[in-house]
Amino acid sequence: MTIDNDLRETLRDKLKQRRAVLVEDLRDEAVSAEGTLAVRSQRGTADDEIVDSMDAVDIAETARDASELAAVDRALQRLDTADFGVCTDCGAEIEPARLVAEPTVLRCTACQQRYEHQHHTPIGGRL
Numbered sequence: 001m002t003i004d005n006d007l008r009e010t011l012r013d014k015l016k017q018r019r020a021v022l023v024e025d026l027r028d029e030a031v032s033a034e035g036t037l038a039v040r041s042q043r044g045t046a047d048d049e050i051v052d053s054m055d056a057v058d059i060a061e062t063a064r065d066a067s068e069l070a071a072v073d074r075a076l077q078r079l080d081t082a083d084f085g086v087c088t089d090c091g092a093e094i095e096p097a098r099l100v101a102e103p104t105v106l107r108c109t110a111c112q113q114r115y116e117h118q119h120h121t122p123i124g125g126r127l
């Protein structure tokens with residue numbers, strides 16, 4: 001392991017700060033979702049289409065924040081284990097600079113690229 005205690009504490013701080021921002025965002029989004037529902041009931045049916053598209057954006061944003069929050073929590077749990085900083089795919093050590101830039105990464109650069117290549121296929125693409 002090349003993760004020394006200084007780096008570990010740096011990453012812990014970054015993760016905790018990120019977590020606080022996400023928790024705040026999720027609270028705001030929950031409030032704005034309630035606001036959207038209030039608007040819907042006041043306006044009646046005329047603007048339903050517009051309100052529905054607003055809902056979709058809110059829901060997508062909330063889902064993204066929620067999944068990032070889960071990733072941050074996983075990283076915080078892994079931080080004190082020997083698994084942290086080790087690529088989940090090939091077992092190689094993840095570059096410390098990469099961890100500082102994105103403490104929730106689970107894979108080394110090569111495996112991440114392969115993973116994204118495999119999982120970012122176009123919708124309705126050929127099988």
Ligand SMILES: [Zn+2]
Binds near residue numbers: 087090107
């Ligand atoms: Zn790897």
